[in-house]
Amino acid sequence: MQYANLGRTNLRLSALGLGTVQLGMAYSWGQQPPPPENRAISLIRRALELGINYIDTAAAYGRSESLVRRACSGLRCRPVIATKLSIRRTDSAQLLTGPALRQSVEQSLRQSLQTLGVDVLELVQLHSLDTRFATPELLDLLAQYCQRGWVRYWGVTTYGQEAPLDALAHPELIYALQIPYSALDRRMERQVIPRAQAQGTGVVLRSIFLQGVLSHRLASLPAALAGLPPLAAPLLRLAEDAGMDLAELALRFAVFASGAHSAIFGTTSTAELEANIRAVEAGPLSPDLVAAVRTIEVADSTLLNPGNWRVSTP
Ligand SMILES: NC(=O)c1ccc[n+]([C@@H]2O[C@H](COP(=O)([O-])OP(=O)(O)OC[C@H]3O[C@@H](n4cnc5c(N)ncnc54)[C@H](OP(=O)(O)O)[C@@H]3O)[C@@H](O)[C@H]2O)c1
DSSP: OOEEEEESSOOOEEEEEEEEEHOOOBBBTTTBBOOOOOHHHHHHHHHHHHOOOEEEEOOOOTTTHHHHHHTTTOSSSOOOEEEEOOOBBBBBBOOOOHHHHHHHHHHHHHHHHHHTTSSSSEEEEEEEEESSSOOOOHHHHHHHHHHHSSEEEEEEEEEEEEEEEEEEEOOTEEEEEEOOOSSSSSSTTHHHHHHHHHHOEEEEOTTTTTTSSSSSSGGOOOOOGGHHHHHHHHHHHHHHHHOOOHHHHHHHHHHSOOSEEEEEEEEEEEHHHHHHHHHHHOOOOOOHHHHHHHTTSOOOOGGGSHHHHSSSSO
């Protein structure tokens, strides 16, 4: 496993990180229920044994934070745990302001500190932003929690371009972006990743399997996702020609060809976890294969955002 500093932070992350939404709650287009708690904890521990040292969680992911705490308890070498909080009104896209913002942030941080059982949260990400968000009031509030020693670094998780570009305008406070990216969805390569690299902001990729669509599951998607197989067909052909499965191609492309510091994936299966470790250990794809992937264009990117899928996703 390779490790790299997350931009200008002193957090050293494994090239692959473990996302835990599907361990904490029913998730994704199949609304697959999470595994039993003991299996979820074993899976997190197995990931750590195999060299993963970065875990992505959130208070909003059901029992995920609690599972992460239990999986990490007693470890001499603790992983970097990134959690999240929302700055939106409940059930609304509107961003919180004033006393409601201050109360919500304080309450979320207290809860995550307690549930994760730590004295400081190493990376807290503002969750699922898709518009400009960085008001002077918010930035001042974020700075206060660093000064109080509750939060070491702030980051954001985003959709689209507007939110990550806004985050990149505040490198003094926002140290990391978590962005959707896959071999099929390379939109963040145009502006966001190059700007982040130029200024030393950390970049973590998510949805590198497009919620599992870029895998053997491509052949058995529900009717609501019938638009995806034709988009992914050229990628599947490249994988078959190269003698690897689609998930391996998707993972090795995202990890090695994107310029990101780490890429997280979700799984409920130890076999998939181990396959992903083997894939990253196989190293970069050949330059010809990388170039061939880059020729694949998706004319209508609407379906690349799971938020637009007409199946329920959290
Ligand atoms: N806005 C946000 O902040 C946000 C949004 C989405 C996700 N996230 C984070 O990002 C993490 C990953 O995102 P994601 O779950 O949406 O996308 P993903 O990692 O692209 O896809 C996860 C799915 O891929 C399947 N998978 C994993 N490895 C595989 C393999 N080797 N072969 C075949 N299938 C494989 C898993 O299926 P099984 O479950 O059946 O094992 C899993 O459900 C989440 O856990 C969460 O921590 C954050």
